[in-house]
Amino acid sequence: MERSGSELPVVYENPWRALGRDLRAVAASCLLALRRLWRRQWEGDLPVPPFWPRRQATLFWPALLLALLLLTLGGGVAVQLLRSPSAETPAETPAEAPIESLPIAPSSAFRAEGTAAGVEATEPSLESPAVAEPELREAEPPEPVAPSPGLEAIALPPGFSDDSGLVMAAPESGIAALLELRISQAFKALAEPERQRLAQQWWHQALGLGYERLRLIDGGGAELGRNAVVGGGMILLD
Template identity: 40%
Template structure:
């Protein structure tokens, strides 16, 4: 349920993946449109399958009687007179082989290669894991991260932290910021920003050199 809500929220924000040719202002409509297209395609395939499916013969229906061919009686050639002129040779019965019912042809199931043609390029399936969601849910984050948002054109990863982060000591804030910077680099992001619930900037990567610059201060005791 939580994952469904998260995907729905990210879809409304337009942060889910969409093809490069899809307009960015219509990004929230890409996945609903794709789902409707696949549903319509599946419905058309089922209707076509029902139309071409041959009806099987009813096993309870009586079979057609075999045709009986009667041959004309041949005169009996014998030197002895027939004792009874009323006795005639029984006609020969020729039975045709029974008609075999036609078995319906079962439609072949589409192969994996055909099914892959229906998916757009870069589509990893509805159950593909979200790397940004997995980053937020890592046990090493200790629940200090709320959400992650990537800005692809700037190679920037924005992490929203909980109010407990500014309450840490400056040394602990610096350590965790550098660990999260390493995670961002592993996902292919060159820059990292830490923001609070009001989108205020708390920390960012150094413009000169390496490491993180933490702008917040721990509250005085």
């Protein structure tokens, strides 16, 4: 409090000092309440449920508090186990290598087209040591093969000759400027230079007979080769 000679209309009291005094009073009151609760607990004076034995009244509230504590701890442990990754989860398998990363050898069609156009095709060198390909022996001209019984041979165009015996038929294509030649399966067994030579020979004959396009097919109708649109020559397909 302020001195009696203060000019204030009422007696001034520091609020912080009053708050400290009140807090001490509240703490003393709580302490007394706890002591009274402790005394009543061990005297069996606290209320208990009807099903609880009256002689064991002093054990009800401690047992209840212990059960709540155990439930709280068990719930915390369960939450931690659910959040942690399971040890039985199988390890992730490595992703397959993308197809783009695998080395792809150039197709034989590209090599044939480059050869027909007069351009020397070069394959890009890979990091792995190149494996020397076995030298191709010059294949001997095969013996003439008779047409299969299931294929009906059609007469070749007038003026067209074939010394290899590989041309089995010349079916009608329905296009006047297109000449289709059905080739024996033995054609695929020849070396690439020999196949290219025969295809070029047939192409020159087709041009001399007035055809603008030449198409080579096998017995099943699959395309084996065709004339190049740009640059002339023949393109062989595997």
